[in-house]
Amino acid sequence: MRKGLRERANHRVCQRGGRAAERSDGVRPKLDLDPVLVARARELARRAGQPVVDLARSHTTVSVERAVLRLAGVTGADPDGIPWVNRLVDAVVADVGLGHGVAASVFDALAREDLTDVTLLAQKAAAGSVRFTQPTGRAATAARRAARKAAAAGVRQIDRRRAERDRLVKRYGDPKQRPWIYLIVATGDIYEDIPQAQAAARAGADVIAVIRSTGQSLLDYVPEGATREGFAGTYATQENFRLMRAALDVSSKELGRYVRLTNYASGLCMPEMATLAGLERLDMMLNDSMYGILFRDINPIRTFVDQRFSRQVHARAGIIINTGEDNYLTTADAVEEAHTVTVSQLLNEFFAHEAGLADWQLGLGHAFEINPDVPESFRLELAHALLARELFPDAPLKWMPPTKHMTGDVFRGNLLDGFFNLAGTLTGQGILLVGMMTEAVVTPWLSDRDIALQNVRYVLGAAGGLHEDFVPAPGGFIQQRARQVLGEAVRLLERIGEQSLLTAIAEGTFGIMKRPPDRGKGLDGVARHEADYWNPATEILEAQPTGAEPTAVRS
Numbered sequence: 001m002r003k004g005l006r007e008r009a010n011h012r013v014c015q016r017g018g019r020a021a022e023r024s025d026g027v028r029p030k031l032d033l034d035p036v037l038v039a040r041a042r043e044l045a046r047r048a049g050q051p052v053v054d055l056a057r058s059h060t061t062v063s064v065e066r067a068v069l070r071l072a073g074v075t076g077a078d079p080d081g082i083p084w085v086n087r088l089v090d091a092v093v094a095d096v097g098l099g100h101g102v103a104a105s106v107f108d109a110l111a112r113e114d115l116t117d118v119t120l121l122a123q124k125a126a127a128g129s130v131r132f133t134q135p136t137g138r139a140a141t142a143a144r145r146a147a148r149k150a151a152a153a154g155v156r157q158i159d160r161r162r163a164e165r166d167r168l169v170k171r172y173g174d175p176k177q178r179p180w181i182y183l184i185v186a187t188g189d190i191y192e193d194i195p196q197a198q199a200a201a202r203a204g205a206d207v208i209a210v211i212r213s214t215g216q217s218l219l220d221y222v223p224e225g226a227t228r229e230g231f232a233g234t235y236a237t238q239e240n241f242r243l244m245r246a247a248l249d250v251s252s253k254e255l256g257r258y259v260r261l262t263n264y265a266s267g268l269c270m271p272e273m274a275t276l277a278g279l280e281r282l283d284m285m286l287n288d289s290m291y292g293i294l295f296r297d298i299n300p301i302r303t304f305v306d307q308r309f310s311r312q313v314h315a316r317a318g319i320i321i322n323t324g325e326d327n328y329l330t331t332a333d334a335v336e337e338a339h340t341v342t343v344s345q346l347l348n349e350f351f352a353h354e355a356g357l358a359d360w361q362l363g364l365g366h367a368f369e370i371n372p373d374v375p376e377s378f379r380l381e382l383a384h385a386l387l388a389r390e391l392f393p394d395a396p397l398k399w400m401p402p403t404k405h406m407t408g409d410v411f412r413g414n415l416l417d418g419f420f421n422l423a424g425t426l427t428g429q430g431i432l433l434v435g436m437m438t439e440a441v442v443t444p445w446l447s448d449r450d451i452a453l454q455n456v457r458y459v460l461g462a463a464g465g466l467h468e469d470f471v472p473a474p475g476g477f478i479q480q481r482a483r484q485v486l487g488e489a490v491r492l493l494e495r496i497g498e499q500s501l502l503t504a505i506a507e508g509t510f511g512i513m514k515r516p517p518d519r520g521k522g523l524d525g526v527a528r529h530e531a532d533y534w535n536p537a538t539e540i541l542e543a544q545p546t547g548a549e550p551t552a553v554r555s
Contacts, residue, residue: 071154217267326367401435
């Protein structure tokens with residue numbers, strides 16, 4: 001009976017992209033994982049995740065509603081820097097509540113006030129000169145028709161930006177090698193970030209990540225305009241997105257390869273950040289299903305509702321997400337808690353697929369964070385990285401460099417980063433974040449980045465296609481460790497299924513942070529859907545599949 005079950009599981013897994021037989025790049029699996037166990041892990045992740053999806057589908061948040069109105073054309077901010085979209089949603093919520101959705105009320109008021117500009121309506125609402133009601137009958141029909149038309153115009157703009165990316169990738173080409181080299185800039189000043197980003201691209205970086213200013217994830221609004229005074233990073237704003245994307249387009253033309261741009265869709269404004277990223281043609285976004293819960297103490301329900309909508313936007317925009325499993329290993333032990341990373345990856349995969357993202361958009365996270373003093377630490381790192389690679393064969397996994405055990409000894413740090421780069425190329429990672437020898441000590445100088453990029457280029461160039469030749473010994477240390485972690489992940493998923501994912505998060509299962517569902521920042525911005533809840537953007541985004549893979553990414 002077990003043999004028959006294994007054969008059926010093999011068939012199902014092969015149908016899902018060769019997960020038990022062969023990767024899309026032709027490299028055969030090397031860990032000899034039990035396909036029945038792999039299939040069970042995915043099924044358990046689905047069971048654990050589905051109640052959370054149901055919760056997300058039955059609730060809304062102020063940020064989801066603000067994202068809808070941004071698609072519908074609301075722009076700008078008041079003299080205090082508070083976006084007009086915040087003012088508008090706050091006014092609707094004060095009059096009719098959040099649970100109906102705001103679109104119908106806004107466009108009903110627009111018609112009653114005889115206005116055509118939604119931003120002007122927001123300004124009048126902020127001044128207290130507009131009152132909102134929940135329309136019914138013909139008024140509701142007319143309001144919904146107008147709201148859907150406006151939201152559709154925003155989605156069409158996202159579609160145009162996606163098509164524009166496809167044209168530019170075809171014109172300039174993608175990097176010839178994998179993994180893509182991912183490098184961070186973070187001065188706090190967008191006008192300083194731009195030349196640093198362009199210099200990094202000339203030095204070999206394929207993806208530029210603009211680190212967000214400390215604490216922005218806890219702002220319940222998106223700052224407006226170009227900014228020059230961030231803290232340990234640069235504020236994520238629509239104008240900053242536009243400026244950096246334009247600068248990297250110049251670099252793409254200069255270098256003859258498309259340079260990708262990354263920022264953050266996390267925190268209290270996750271849906272809005274995703275929307276602005278789609279409108280300004282960002283290529284990747286940090287977007288994890290649990291990071292804000294665990295590391296920013298944002299309410300779990302708020303986070304799960306927001307991440308579903310944001311991922312629907314990412315799917316439509318052709319944006320690759322980067323998840324945050326690496327963060328767990330900065331607070332928990334990277335050996336003892338390795339299985340929690342695998343569990344989170346499986347949950348992130350389920351949530352992403354449910355929201356419409358395709359495998360090529362799943363930059364699932366993991367990290368090189370085992371204490372270097374642990375015996376066999378490099379073999380353990382290889383086992384963990386190869387397990388992730390084989391569980392998600394068609395995902396461009398994002399491999400994170402050592403940070404937790406950097407001591408300030410730059411020579412030791414550079415050596416650790418070299419081992420990290422080697423592990424990445426041996427296990428066929430898709431996105432390699434450049435490690436800095438000055439990590440966690442100082443903000444890196446341009447010279448630090450240059451040395452770090454030299455390290456990456458040497459290792460990737462010298463190793464070449466070594467991942468094709470690297471095959472762990474059958475039944476040896478690496479295979480046994482990978483199977484052990486997978487087995488522990490399955491047992492944890494079974495336990496989560498017995499108690500619920502929200503309970504598991506409340507008990508500190510991931511990253512040892514305990515986050516109950518009735519607490520955390522942003523809970524007051526969550527509402528259960530009323531019977532007449534309506535969201536034109538969700539209606540449009542769910543109307544058709546959006547995960548088609550660009551030819552350039554496939555190649």
